[in-house]
Amino acid sequence: MPEMLTARDMQALLQVDRSTIYRMAEAGQLPAIKVGKQWRFPSDQVEHWLRSRTVTQVYSSQVTAPPPADVATLQGELAALLPLQCVQLIQDIFAELSGVMVVVTDLEGNPVTEVSRPCGLFCVVSQVPHALRSCIASWHTLGATPEVEARMLPSSLGLLCVRGLVRVGNELKGMVIMGGIAPDDWPPSPEEIQAIAARHGVDAELLAAHIHEVYYADAAQRARLTDLVQRIADVIAHIANERRALMAKLAAIAELTR
DSSP: OOOEEOHHHHHHHHTOOHHHHHHHHHTTOSOOEEETTEEEEEHHHHHHHHHTSOHHHHHHHHOOSOOTTOHHHHTTOHHHHSOHHHHHHHHHHHHHHHTSEEEEEETTSOBSSOOBSOOHHHHHHTTSHHHHHHHHHHHHHHHHOOOSSOOOEEOTTSOEEEEEEEEETTEEEEEEEEEEEOOTTOSOOHHHHHHHHHHHTOOHHHHHHTTTOSBOOOHHHHHHHHHHHHHHHHHHHHHHHHHHHHHHHHHHHHHHTO
């Protein structure tokens, strides 16, 4: 059996963002197979694919980000402003220290990073595309919440989550979301489990089997997480702002050398 590369491996190999990797896999432009909802890439086929193409061909046909000189356009994409591998490692550490799920999304709730420390219930539900879209819709609702201060809100699964806002320059560009936290009345009743399962298109028995695989936090821990999430978002924002400033400098240098 050939070694299977992950989307993160391919991102590092091709130096493009993860959404580009997914688009290429969906379009059949990369040697890829789908295992559940995850793409995997046979290393021997990838090596052959790389040999048959130049780096220039890969970039010219697949990279959708504008050139460095077009910094104003690039500012609209949080993913393009972040060194995603670095941010993923930082996010993973924050998730381990906080003891809950953590993900960075844009303001629409679309994940920019992979979910760190996902709870068992989320892992089961996220295997179903419709259910995952419902979770993303919940995250979108967090982005549309007008309050500046973070507070715990229920997700589509009934679990609590909280968001911190990522500000790049004078604009809000994304969120850090912490979640998978059981509310005080958890677990839900059998009737509520049936309703959640129907809403997400998930088998109710499967949902019930994993209903306890969530994170529990008392009032003091929730207050700590509510304070922590914005501090994490500020770290992500600092990285994005520093990188944007660097890109602007590089664009200015490129303009001077013309």
